Amino acid sequence: MLVKHTTGNRRIIIAIDGPAASGKSTTARKVAGMLGYTYIDTGAMFRSVTLKVLDLGMIDTVRSFPDSIEALLQDLSITFCDDRVFLDGRDVTSAIRENRVSREVSFISSLGPVRQRLRLMQQDMGRLKGVVMDGRDIGTVVFPDAELKIFLIADARERAARRYAELAAKGASGSELPDVGMLEREIVERDRADAERALAPLKKHPDAIEIDTSELSIDEQVTMVRDLALALLRREG
Incomplete structure (x- = not known):
């Protein structure tokens, strides 16, 4: 059972970075719930842009002419509500986790216009603090002054097994479900x-404080991050 903790009026930014399937999103979401903070899934934001490119049939165009993505970004809307992700008003919570998105998100994430647009959106979301944000450059680029920076790591095979379990839990089966070896290579x-x-x-x-989650349960890593946040708040409150 999650219990919210209060530490006066002081609120901080918690930045959780790390590679794919290291447990960033689940940890960030649960820590935010415990502290009564807002959870912002920046990985979902990059996946949403990737999904938009794919759905518009623009992936080959963007590969050939990267600047062509700027037009797509002008009217981009990404919002979060009750653990759901909305792209231009459409619920894409499940769609952004499809393997076709996973295969292209690194490329889309590497594009300057995408990173600049989403960085500004993320900084605006966190300007009042009281947020837990996860991604790959939150502590280094988006919020280098975040009061608490966490860097999660885990063995690639373990991360592949987690991704497999996640896909299976969401109902993927047969040809839709890649084997663990393929997922490990992709990771x-x-x-x-x-x-x-x-x-x-x-x-x-x-x-940043590095935490190896390879042999930790979700509850264990969540507790570690929560306790670090509470210790910081008590020390500086």
């Missing part, structure tokens, strides 16, 4: 692409 490639991209690469901020 390793995603790690490489995220770490080597020229713009806002995945990396740990010097002030």
Whole structure:
């Protein structure tokens, strides 16, 4: 059972970064619930842009002419409500987790116009603090002054197994459900692409606290992050 904790009027920004399937989103969501904070899934934002590109049949065009994505971003709307993600008013919570989106999101995330547009949106969402935000460059680019920075890591095979379980739980089966080996290869490639991209690469901020989640349950890693946040609030409150 989640219990909200209060520490006076002080509110902070908690930035949780890390590679794919390291537990960022689940941890951030649960920590936010415990603290009574707002959870912002920045990965879902990049996935939403990727889904929009795919649904419009523009992926090949954007690959050939990256600047063509700027027109798509002008009227972009991404909102969150009750753990649901809405793209231009449409509920895309399930659609953004499809494998076709996972295969293209690193490329879309590497584009300057996309990162700039979403960075401004994310900073606006967090300007009043009291937020938990997860992604790959939250502590290094979006909120380098976040009071608490966490960097989650986990073994690639373990992350692939988690992704498989997630897809199976959502009803994927048969040809829709990739094997764990394929998912592991995709995750390793995603790690490489995220770490080597020229713009806002995945990396740990010097002030971030690294937590290896390979052998931790979700409850254990959530408790660790929550306790770090509460200790900070009590110390500086």
